[in-house]
Amino acid sequence: MAKVVITQVRSAIDQPKRQKLTIEALGIKKLNVPVEKDLSPNIEGMIRAVSHLLKVEYK
Secondary structure, three states, X not given: OOEEEEEEOOOOXXXXXXXXXHHHHXXXXXXXXXXEEEOOHHHHHHHHHOHHHEEEXXX
């Protein structure tokens, strides 16, 4: 299964609550701390929803 490394690079302050909850659901706790996930359609959708806050690297 493909892996993806997700890093939050912009703050979620002043973003809608739904986007804050999506960041939390991705397992991101702090800025600039990478999280590795298995790539699935669910994860892809969450990444797309908050892509303006993230840096994504596909492995």
